[in-house]
Amino acid sequence: MADEPTPGEQQQQVQLMLDESQMKTSFANAYRIHTTAEEVVLDYGFNMANPNPQGGGQQLLFKVTDRIILSYPNVKRLAMSLQQLVRQYEQRMGEIPTNPGQPKAAGPR
Template sequence: MSAQEQQVHIRIDETKMATAYANTIRSGTTSDELILDFGVNLPVQSGAKQGEPMQMVFSVGSRVIMNWSTAKRLLGSIHQAVAAYEKAYGTIDLEGPKPVART
């Protein structure tokens, strides 16, 4: 290590961390930032007539805004995590589980 380089230790403080579940995401961008809205798709229980499509509500629980450098690091972290998961458990089906019809 040169005289100008200095080692930095990072301590992670999780005392104010909030944990949330999300099954869907919406993204937006600006020239400076990536905006990610995490939330849950919830079916609407309405008096819809037979044959009408079911309605879903995207309930946003958290918004995360980051600069593009952080977004690229997040992309790398997610890529590594997904690759490790698929190596252990097989390819992730993006279509999701198929509902089973009641008879």
């Protein structure tokens, strides 16, 4: 293959440098996903109770705070990384509930 170094050829190392000067940290407990043929759009934010103006109880408001647009190859790499991270966490800490606070479904009776 053309990408493989020939014998005796030194493989060049690349050093990754991080610039975190423009970084911001946000909390998210909710997300929304949009897709196109070329990209995946991830909206992050948080759910909050919103009093219903018509007096019919409460509404749940999804407040979007951040949007990230990724190419499909990057989405796949991110999904693989997150899968590995969750697997390692659950091996150490136990299964992560996906609906905390909701009772687990009872088995067949």
